[in-house]
Amino acid sequence: MKNEYRHTKTTVSMINYHFVFCPKYQRKIYDIVGVENRFKELIAEKCKELNIEIIAIECDSDHAHLFLNCSLTLSPADIIKYLKGCTSHVIRDEFPVLRGMSSLWTRSYFVSTVGNVSSETIKKYIENQKKRV
16 A cells, blocks of 8 residues: 555645544454454445545454545544444444444544654754745
8 A cells, every 4th residue: 555645636635544443342343253354345445435545454353443544525533434334334234243232333433643754853844944045
């Protein structure tokens, strides 16, 4: 997967987010055979539909990490809503052991912006702008 700038007629951007979210009650759903692969397939399908690039995706037994490059038009709240929504119903339907859950995911999640350049580098760059000749 590549991690490149996105170009439109009027913008150039690189918006990268690191998301972490858990199943309700921190159930170890990824230990169930087939759930992790199906989850990754569903995420890939939805990301393709939303024009989101998956830089990395990994699951532990009770949480998932997503590292995504996104367009300017999607907020982190919208992204997580779409991804949780598209996976919850399908996974609960396809895996009988999860059918009894009223919802698959907690409402909570972690998100952090991530870039190719550190915050310290940007700070130094901005501070040095007045010093330029």
